[in-house]
Amino acid sequence: MSAARRLLILGGIALALLGMGYGMWYAIFAEHQELDGIGGALATSFGAAAQRNPAGADSAMQQYRELKYTYDRHVDVHGHWIGLAMLLILLGIAFDRMALGENLKLLLAAGLLVGSLLFPFGVLLQTFSHGPGPRGLAVGGSALVIVSLAGMTAGFARAQRGN
């Protein structure tokens, strides 16, 4: 097994395990609590509105916003880690069909693996900080994924032309 292929296949399965483990943790310890919190905040907000208490309604709505923001990102992280893991494994299996030099293949494989790890990790960090750091990490990671994927597509296209 070449180094690039090994990186993609082993990295992909490890990422799938990370995504599944994270999903299990999330399903047991976070999801139900977050959904209850979202529903509770909305109910509180509308209840406060019914009692003509706009400040209370707004405060509960702020709470809803925060919880919804966190919930969406938790779900996205799980889905993206697993999806990217499957892509890594598949590309690893298909790697010998790519008409590129070994060094470039290794570089693209490393780029895809690092991007696939960092992009959802950046999204996860956004649940702790709304600052530019986590968002930058997510954007950088996804850019790395897209560039690596485009490079691999070009490699496959070259091989097809060669055939």
Place this chain on the structure above:
Amino acid sequence: MSALHKGLERAAPVSAEAFGPMGARRLLALGGIGLILVGMLFGDIFAVFVLHQNAARVGESLAAAAHAAVAGDSRAAGAGIQSVGGFLENRGTKVDTHVHMVAFGYLALMLAILQPWVAFGEGAKTKIAWIFLFGAWLLPVGVFLIHYVGLAYSPLKAIGWASIFADCGGALVLVATLAYLFGIAKRARAGEREPWSDSLLGDRSAAGRILLAGGLVLVLLGFLHGAYYAGFDLYKHEAADYSILSEMAAGAASKDVAAVDAALGKYGALGGEKAVNIATHAHAIEFGLLAMMLAFFQPYVSLRESWKKRWAWVLLIGSLALPVFVLLELNLGLLAGGIADVGGLLVIVALLAMWIGILRHTGEIDAGARVTGGAQA
């Protein structure tokens, strides 16, 4: 030479070792495609008969809650929101059932391809495959039942029996995947090369190339759409979600029915816009991955080359039509939704055709083994 013997000769040398009866690869390949087929059928039925009706009920309940707040009835407002929560949970568990079934099917297919790299005996690999498949069915069935079972007889405060069984299913899948990873790492550490000349990896047939190239393009398009959505619309949509609900609550607090109704209309439109963008992104990538995976299984599809190519194109056309027309639903309405559903159906039909082709192949191998066994006896 009879057609049967020609078929047996074609099938036996490439697959007898790798695709033996009740072997790990056969279990994972057939079980995986079965999971994907059931998951997709479930998704199609859900999209046609449940999704829009459910969205309408969510909208009605939210409107009832907002109007109750306008009338100063906080108890009815709370009940309306609780009802929204119930409908959202119903929708969420159906989506999760669909997504997990399909995703586990994909994982099963990939693990099937990877079997030659797993440094365990066939017996151990087969047992792990059974554990994987059992967990892969248990999780989505458990998730589907969450809405109906609720917290009945549950020993826990927030999690019901259906959730507990679903989590157990997830744990089994996790353990099985971990075991295969261990097997692959073991072979990689030993520095061994590919253990046998694998027909799945060596195939360069036209159908395989069409599926691999088409699948990769779909994945790339899905990523580009996702990046565009995240860059230009996601944060706007999140801000709008909050601001529209705030307008609704503020309108209710000041008894402004017109403002509440305007906010309800905007909220419905926003929900539609978010849903189609997410569905476009997810389906383009998932169908791309499916096409790429099926590219590897073409040597096992016992159909004529011309038919294999046709089914490959049908799968790719359906895979492109569904996300594109889901996105166009915002402009073209139900017409686009109908075309998207037809796209999904094309994918299901093509997948079913390939699954039948693989079943035919297993029959050829098994018949070949019986003929060989009979001759030796």
